[in-house]
Amino acid sequence: MAHRTMDLGNDKLFTAQIAVSTLYALNPSEVIYMVAEKDAEGNVLSAEHEYVISGNKNNLNVRYWSITLYANDYFLIPNEIKKYSFNKFNTTYSDEGNFQITVSKNKQNANWLPLNGNGQLYFLLRMYHADKTVYENLETIDLPKIEKVK
Numbered sequence: 001m002a003h004r005t006m007d008l009g010n011d012k013l014f015t016a017q018i019a020v021s022t023l024y025a026l027n028p029s030e031v032i033y034m035v036a037e038k039d040a041e042g043n044v045l046s047a048e049h050e051y052v053i054s055g056n057k058n059n060l061n062v063r064y065w066s067i068t069l070y071a072n073d074y075f076l077i078p079n080e081i082k083k084y085s086f087n088k089f090n091t092t093y094s095d096e097g098n099f100q101i102t103v104s105k106n107k108q109n110a111n112w113l114p115l116n117g118n119g120q121l122y123f124l125l126r127m128y129h130a131d132k133t134v135y136e137n138l139e140t141i142d143l144p145k146i147e148k149v150k
Contacts, residue, residue: 032062032134034125039146045121047071050104053123055144057088057097063129064088067144069103069113072120079114086111104150 038044039051053067068085071077076084091099092110102108105115115121123146127134134141 032127032130036123036146039148047115047118047121049148050150051146052149053101053144053146055099057093057099059142060127061131061134062127066126068124070122070124071117077116079116081114083114
């Protein structure tokens with residue numbers, strides 16, 4: 001899901017919804033927010049399962065991106081290593097630019113987001129300073145894929 005325009009301040013209802021569910025939001029000219037609440041098969045994301053988020057860094061035509069994991073209350077999930085997201089610069093890539101982020105309760109080596117608790121999950125992809133082609137093609141750009149593995 002994405003909002004093509006975030007009319008913060010002018011659209012009072014939308015501004016209130018953002019204030020309730022997030023800590024801070026920037027204008028669409030600076031960042032595009034993409035919220036995932038379902039996996040690639042259309043199933044609601046749940047802390048009862050493990051997931052792999054896969055993509056290619058070259059598919060996102062943006063200056064900077066990050067993927068953050070949130071619990072059903074829209075807050076970060078506490079964990080021992082205090083790791084809550086991956087971004088363009090701290091992700092390990094293959095030689096071709098591909099990446100896989102594992103979301104699991106079991107410790108993994110590289111690109112691991114620890115998972116605790118239960119209930120619904122959300123991933124938020126933030127794309128900062130996107131090329132105009134991203135804005136023009138939000139429905140068809142090649143976004144990272146979320147697949148349930150367990």
